[in-house]
Amino acid sequence: MGYHLRMAAIEAGELVVDLGSGSGMDAFLAAQLAGAEGEVIGIDMTDEQLAKARRLAERDGYASVRFEKGYIEEAPVVDESVDVVISNGVINLCDDKTAIFRKIARMLKPGGRMAISDIVTERQLAEASVCDVNLWASCIGGAMQEDDYRRAIEEAGLELRHLQDNPQYHFISDSAQGATKTFGVKSAFVLATKSSGSRIG
Numbered sequence: 001m002g003y004h005l006r007m008a009a010i011e012a013g014e015l016v017v018d019l020g021s022g023s024g025m026d027a028f029l030a031a032q033l034a035g036a037e038g039e040v041i042g043i044d045m046t047d048e049q050l051a052k053a054r055r056l057a058e059r060d061g062y063a064s065v066r067f068e069k070g071y072i073e074e075a076p077v078v079d080e081s082v083d084v085v086i087s088n089g090v091i092n093l094c095d096d097k098t099a100i101f102r103k104i105a106r107m108l109k110p111g112g113r114m115a116i117s118d119i120v121t122e123r124q125l126a127e128a129s130v131c132d133v134n135l136w137a138s139c140i141g142g143a144m145q146e147d148d149y150r151r152a153i154e155e156a157g158l159e160l161r162h163l164q165d166n167p168q169y170h171f172i173s174d175s176a177q178g179a180t181k182t183f184g185v186k187s188a189f190v191l192a193t194k195s196s197g198s199r200i201g
């Protein structure tokens, strides 16, 4: 199981949202933790991924999981209804991270938590890297500098509890490895919470 799912500490009966759910692997693991009284909603923008995830859910009898089509920036989820937001390798692909963290803060119940795995950089990426399609495909081109990433989470109204490097994650292509060395690109696990006193404005 991915470490972000361990950090999420999903309990029986909870409502979990997986942003960028792909073929559904994390959503299915979350469903096992949330149990029959819980519910998991996977959100993805890609028809092929949704079709595969729905097929697997049907095949393996995951009745408490559903997959919805949508952009995670506009995830079709009721405000303040979600116990846990999870996401694995997706937010780096999105242009406006602050908007996504704000959306997460809106959908979480007070006291809810966000546990994600994502790519960040130690140093700001150079313009040439941000414009390199291959580096976007390697989940690097859109990666945010770590301090800016922390700030985006906190400016969205979430409290950052933990940002931990994942040294086991390795990039494969030569260009990805080059960028990794130059800019300190790395995978990280992030845990943040919405304070129990906080209400959406």
Ligand SMILES: C[S@@+](CC[C@H](N)C(=O)[O-])C[C@H]1O[C@@H](n2cnc3c(N)ncnc32)[C@H](O)[C@@H]1O
Residues within 6 Å of the ligand: 019, 020, 021, 022, 023, 024, 025, 026, 043, 044, 045, 046, 049, 070, 071, 072, 073, 087, 088, 089, 090, 093, 094
């Ligand atoms: C690298 S895959 C990760 C999939 C899954 N989380 C996993 O760990 O296997 C990225 C997924 O995010 C989806 N995605 C990327 N940007 C998105 C956005 N803005 N809104 C919704 N889905 C998005 C893609 O369609 C794809 O399924």
